[in-house]
Each structure stands twice: as structure tokens, then as C-alpha cells.
Amino acid sequence: MSFIPFLDAGESVRIDDLTIENGTERIALYGRLEIRRDRIGLQDIQALKAQIDAIARELEGSAHLPDRARVAREDRVIPNPFADRDCA
Numbered sequence: 001m002s003f004i005p006f007l008d009a010g011e012s013v014r015i016d017d018l019t020i021e022n023g024t025e026r027i028a029l030y031g032r033l034e035i036r037r038d039r040i041g042l043q044d045i046q047a048l049k050a051q052i053d054a055i056a057r058e059l060e061g062s063a064h065l066p067d068r069a070r071v072a073r074e075d076r077v078i079p080n081p082f083a084d085r086d087c088a
Contacts, residue, residue: 006023006025017033026069
């Protein structure tokens with residue numbers, strides 16, 4: 001399965017301990033990636049560059065980009081599971 005930026009298929013890509021998570025409105029990068037001066041470091045930086053380049057191409061090809069996208073926050077109240085217990 002190839003990673004197509006902003007096509008939310010519940011997919012993510014891992015490069016070492018760095019995760020690139022796809023979504024329709026945002027792409028999240030989290031974790032850690034150490035680029036060392038070795039063959040693995042070269043492979044990791046090339047993989048990261050390929051993902052970043054694909055994301056940049058998708059954004060550059062978008063005709064109508066807002067200055068800043070809105071962030072949809074879902075504020076919800078989670079019931080306290082201890083509220084009904086007798087805490088004597």
C-alpha cells in the first residue's frame with residue numbers, strides 16, 4: 001500500500017521510530033528519527049525526503065489553499081467512572 005498524502009485510508013508510515021500519519025485535512029509526524037552517518041541513516045533520510053516531497057507536491061498542486069486551515073477540536077465531557085461510588 002502506497003502512502004498518498006491527504007488520502008485518509010487509516011494509513012501511516014514508519015521510518016525507524018518516526019510515524020507519519022495520514023489524514024484528509026492534516027498529516028501528523030511524531031516520534032523520533034536519528035540520522036546516523038551510515039547506510040541505514042542514508043536509507044532513512046531518503047525515505048523521509050520521499051514522504052516530505054510527496055506531501056509538498058500534493059500541497060503545491062492544490063488550487064485553493066487557505067492561509068491557515070481550521071483545526072477541528074472535538075471537546076467532549078467524559079463521565080467520571082468514580083462519581084457514583086461511595087468514597088468514605
